[in-house]
Amino acid sequence: MTMRVAVTVNGTEYARDVEPRLLLIHFIRDELGLTGSHWGCDTSNCGSCVVWLDRKPVKACTVLAAMADGRIVRTVEDLERDGRLDPVQQGFVACHGLQCGFCTSGMMMTARWLLDRNPDPDEAEIREAISGQICRCTGYENIVRSVRWAAQNPGNPEHPAETL
Amino acid sequence: MLYMQVPAHVEYERATSVDHALALLSRPDTRVLAGGHSLIPMMKLRLAQPEMLVDINGLAELSSIKLDAGQLRIGALARHADLLDSALAGRHFPIFHDAERVVADPIVRLWGTVGGSLCQADPSEDLSAAFAATHATAVIRGQDGDREVPIREFHLGPYQTVIAQGELLAEVRVPVAGPAKGGSGSAYEKVARRVGDWSVAAAGAVLRLDGKPGGNTVIAQAGIGLTAVGAEHFVAAEAEEYLRGRAPDDESFAAAGRIAAEHCHPVADQRGPEDYKRHLVAELTARALRRAAGRAALAAGRAGRKK
Structure with missing residues (x-):
């Protein structure tokens, strides 16, 4: 049995007939083809699947697509606006915030959310914010530096994240 | 796929x-x-x-945190992050902020709910012991109206609660006692193997002290909750009883910790052997009591200065 799920993802409304048991991460990746969000541990431990649901980060392996019906989702694909990278993305480039890249989209979605609430987080606040996400490459040092870089280079004020 | x-x-x-x-x-x-x-x-x-x-995520009426008629009322749908961010809750019951800081991780706390934690009734879940320590009451709604169940009678065992088919946990009410002469305070102490993990063991304490600020104080009431160690209804009842009327000092707290450790029922698992968990119960109970007493003294000092 399927149900109609309509979700506004990155400003575009999508509707699909899916099973109620479909997880949001699979809806995003397989139904919508937005594969920037990664499917990792499947147990809400690793945070590779973090997207925003109604403007708050969520581990998309642990919510149903049905729960997002009528709501707003934002994924990593939306960080770039008009060909311009979000300062968080620029920070990850500038500070080598990734190696294999598997955790990166989730890390960046959490970082963007953190900076929207706290534009100048210190190292402890950044580490706390990403404490539910796992990176096996960087030892986190460069991720923390990348988020600090973004805080110091807030960039493009005419495209604040709230305009989604 | x-x-x-x-x-x-x-x-x-x-x-x-x-x-x-x-x-x-x-x-x-x-x-x-x-x-x-x-x-x-x-x-x-x-x-x-x-x-x-x-x-039930759309039922906003179940998500408020407010003070009403001498009770802190926490909607079942309040998120962990809501309770952690609530200055009102933190002012009256710092135990909830202590506990929420160590529930899972910040992203999970944005979605997981207070009521969900209680209803899941996982023996290692942190809020059950915190609410037990505060002598909270669960408000359960059914088609015939509300019924109130003390949180100390809410859990029937691991993953089991008194909620029946057709019922819904609506809110948790925590009694806010009037100003105690010696102040009141609360705290939660947890040991986990890594950040965000379930407790190996944890203890919550609520203390209400009697007596003059700066003078001799005694414990008027103690509430002690234990997490993940097989304590009946998450409560260390014998340790609570022991503390009543005693001085709020390290000696009493250490003894209460030993009593709590003796009367709980931890089992060996991947988080540690039984004797280690009993050791943690003794130590964490004493630490939570000390911290609660320190906060009670601060609260009494503040109340004294206002006069």
Whole structure:
């Protein structure tokens, strides 16, 4: 049995007939083809699947697509606006915030959310914010530096994240 | 597409009101879906296999945190992050902020709910002991109205509560006692193997002290909750009884810790052997009591200065 799920993802409304048991991460990746969000541990431990649901980060392996019906989702694909990278993305480039890249989209979605609430987080606040996400490459040092870089280079004020 | 873990087939309904939710929940094999951060993992593992999920995330009336008639009222749908961010809750019961800081991780705390934690009734879950220490009351709504159950009678065992088919946990009420002469304070202390993990053991304490600020104080009432160590209803009743009327000092707290350790029932598992868990209960109970007493003294000092 399927149900109609309509979700506004990155400003575009999508509707699909899916099973109620479909997880949001699979809806995003397989139904919508937005594969920037990664499917990792499947147990809400690793945070590779973090997207925003109604403007708050969520581990998309642990919510149903049905729960997002009528709501707003934002994924990593939306960080770039008009060909311009979000300062968080620029920070990850500038500070080598990734190696294999598997955790990166989730890390960046959490970082963007953190900076929207706290534009100048210190190292402890950044580490706390990403404490539910796992990176096996960087030892986190460069991720923390990348988020600090973004805080110091807030960039493009005419495209604040709230305009989604 | 081959998926590693997905829930089994299930029906999904979104409740548009509490009454609607209660009507849906009167069907057998139905589960409430709030944050879903315990239920969905259980469904992936087939540890839960409901016929239907009733999504209550739209029921905003169940998510408020407010002070009313001498009670801190916490809606069942309040998120962990809401309780952690609530200055009101933190002012009256710092134990909730201590506990919420160590529940899972910041992203999970944005979605997981207070009511969901209590109803999941996981023996290692932190809020059950915190609410037990505060002598809270669960308000359970059914189609015939509300019933109130002391949180110390709410859990029937691991993953089991008194909530029946057709009922919904609506809110938790925590009595805010009037100003104690010696102040009142609370705290929660947890040991986990790594950040964000379940407790190996944890202890929560609420102290109400009698006596003059700066003079001799005695413990008027102590509430002690224990997490993950097989304490009946998450309570260290013998240690609470021991403390009544005693001085709030290190000696009393250490003795209370020893009593709590003696009377709980931890089991050896991947988080540690039984004797280690008993050691933690003794130490964490004493630490939580010390911290609660320190906060009570501060509160009494503040009340004294206002006069």
